[in-house]
Amino acid sequence: MPIPPRPLTFICPRCAWQKTTVPLSDALEVGRDLYVQCPKCKHEPLEGRLATQAEILKAKLVSFF
Ligand SMILES: [Zn+2]
Numbered sequence: 001m002p003i004p005p006r007p008l009t010f011i012c013p014r015c016a017w018q019k020t021t022v023p024l025s026d027a028l029e030v031g032r033d034l035y036v037q038c039p040k041c042k043h044e045p046l047e048g049r050l051a052t053q054a055e056i057l058k059a060k061l062v063s064f065f
Contacts, residue, residue, distance in 0.1 A: 008050060012047075020051045
């Protein structure tokens with residue numbers, strides 16, 4: 001049984017850009033579920049960590065609207 005991917009928060013250490021992704025399946029897509037490069041300043045690599053409950057909630061609200 002596949003393990004569902006966990007929500008992640010990506011952070012750019014250079015410009016403080018931040019994005020939380022909540023993958024819906026294990027078919028991860030770059031630019032939607034994961035980021036390797038900052039879309040603002042093109043810095044890479046980004047820092048990634050597991051999202052907090054508050055960040056997950058916020059990400060879900062954003063995708064709802
Ligand atoms: Zn950046």
